Amino acid sequence: MIATGALPAAAxxxxxxxxxxxxxxxxxxxxxxxxxxxxxxxxxxxxxxxxAAATLTLGLGPLHNEPARRTVAYSLLAGAAALAVDVYLY
Structure with a gap:
């Protein structure tokens, strides 16, 4: 699942x-x-x-049977990580 969240966080x-x-x-x-x-x-x-990419990837992938709240929480982590990397490292 980590790879499924990391891929859209980069893409x-x-x-x-x-x-x-x-x-x-x-x-x-x-x-x-x-x-x-x-x-x-x-x-x-x-x-x-x-x-957006993490929500689609996780929601249609490994978290398709989980509640939406969990999918959104993991997607927010991916989005926040991408934002932080972009602000401080790019």
Missing amino acids: GPIAWNAILRAAPADQFFTDAPLAVFPVSWQDTGSGVFAL
């Missing part, structure tokens, strides 16, 4: 960044002026795409 941001690179969207790459959490719209989009 979501890759897809979002491909969209931003295809469209001239340079203003999305401007970081917020917060030293502790310098998030940008690009980082936020990466988290949202990872959340």
Whole structure:
């Protein structure tokens, strides 16, 4: 299940960044002026795409018989991890 959550957590941001690179969207790459959490719209989009991809992958995959609350909780973890990686490491 970890691999099923990690794959969309990586694929979501890759897809979002491909969209931003295809469209001239340079203003999305401007970081917020917060030293502790310098998030940008690009980082936020990466988290949202990872959340959506993880929800679909986990909901249709290993968690299809589990309650939606559990699927969403695991998907939020994948989205938050993708956001944090994008903010601090990318």
